Amino acid sequence: MHQEIAAIPDGGVAVVLGTRPEIIKLAGIIAELGPKACVIHTGQHYDTGLSDVFFTERGLPAPQVRFAVGGAGRGGQIGAGLASLDEWFARHRPVAVVVQGDTNATVTGALAANARRIPVVHVEAGLRSFDKTMPEEYNRIITDHLSDLLCAATEGNVENLAREGIGGAAVIRTGNTVVEAVRAALPGPDRCRALLAERGLAPGRYALVTVHRPENTDDAAALRTILTELHRFPCPVVLPLHPRTLGAVRRHGLVDLLDGLGVTGPLGSAEFLGLAAHAAFLVSDSGGVQEECTVLKRPLIVVRRSTERPEAMRDFAVLVSPGPLISKTAAEWWKDLPGLHRRLARLESPFGAGDASRRIVAEIARRFGTR
Template structure:
């Protein structure tokens, strides 16, 4: 959302729900991305899903009653996004959903329920891709409410990626050679809450570390789960880093021979950076990354190691191929399109119109 917030300037008011409440995971990102000081909600982080939604919803309702916005913009599929959508709907405030139409078709994924609910509530649905538009059409959402804008992540990555000299200095500080290491992240509950799944993920990464350095910026949740399950021995072969800033992560990802992750955002970022990715999940809402040749989707287990070694074996030829492949998530103009949609939405609302976008 950073490119959109910056594009809106003084017209943007940022509300931080606190779902990601650790300063190393949240506060430093706000500063690094040059975002304005947000309104911060209280008591949301660290709660169960139902409590997160209800606590955030109550506070957002009070905020919107005291200072009604012209429109509410939510991004993605988090509990925070659903809370914002419900609060906007309850106050009859126009709702714009960024990344509308993502679908994994996996009902075991809480985010899937959030996505569907937010899209049904939204007045303007900003689909990143034509596939996302098709998903929305299949759910009988009127075409005039949908606009294909691309994804703001393309701009965010290009804006936040450090320059070549800074990247070279960072790699040197870590003792790394470009295109000769693996960068991995593991944080989703499906891979961390189940000790067997976590053991499987760490076993494959540890085995991969016998071939090539494996860097893991370790999420606090993952570290705690690994220690509780007695898996410290599998962490030993890995190069563990504390949670790192967005620019540092992008710099490390840009020169990694391979990314291994269960993150949704990394699936998009890898396509902008031109890096191969092994997605460690049962399902994904971003099949475009696979279709474009950037990513392989594998469930936790031995297939993770096989897919990783296959990608590493492609070497320079594989990296050159991906460098020539455009990201399926857009052309770095998504924020411009969304600002135009918001401008039209507010104008139409003020004039008593239907407040519906033209497809972009």
């Protein structure tokens, strides 16, 4: 443990997180909770570019409690985090514990709270890929079945929970906090123009790409195929490299395939969203980008075997495995990008109106007495 507060405030809520997406999606809830929030960072993402910068960008205080589980495998992270959280919850009892999504930090927070009989609030409950090769699928299922308040973003998520016997008053449909997170972090027009100018990019004339999931980075053939396909795009490529991806590129001997691509380090949320909002199209294996593209009104190629966000696939995204469909889809979209962009601009995001954080915090207060 690196740092700890003396005590949790009266009626306080512990917010357990460990990765960049969790920080982004929980920022609105932390802000709404105000002094009632005690943020516990497990350290799953410990690189400054994947963690601290996102607290700074959103004007949030640093986490009050930090652990150091990063660098270990999945079992090691969950085991170390569970031991640390259990010890902390034995000395500090919040009225509820909030977790988000499907990371190792998510399931760790839920398990530790449940063991101490502290109510668990799961933000983004009910997502299912129905793909048991994904560790995240187990994290989602376990967390949902341990939770006392399940905040489902969409009607499809509510239905997934009902099929598993989870329903009634425990489940509320809230929309997804990603909507307000994107709106809050998206830079204004002047800053967006500057971001593009700094990189020599023209609006609507480049692709923004992220790759980080194990199914793509641990598989040398898959990673080689994805990078090769990027060279076939009809436009420049901006490729922010996750540390895991950079390590995989080096390990698999694929460094030469980065030549000619616009490789950068990890980007802050505002910079990424500014570039994404003006890209011709996006390519990613990220779950969060599948949601963000529906707010930004940009088409997305999802390079994965499966997705837990079918809502995005209806209008904004297509799901493809590593292969020639990546560049073929890009070429097809390129033929009439203005028309595609106009069509998407008229559509509403399936993930809600942008008030999820407020609704979730109000429900926590109503049920668990944080006021």
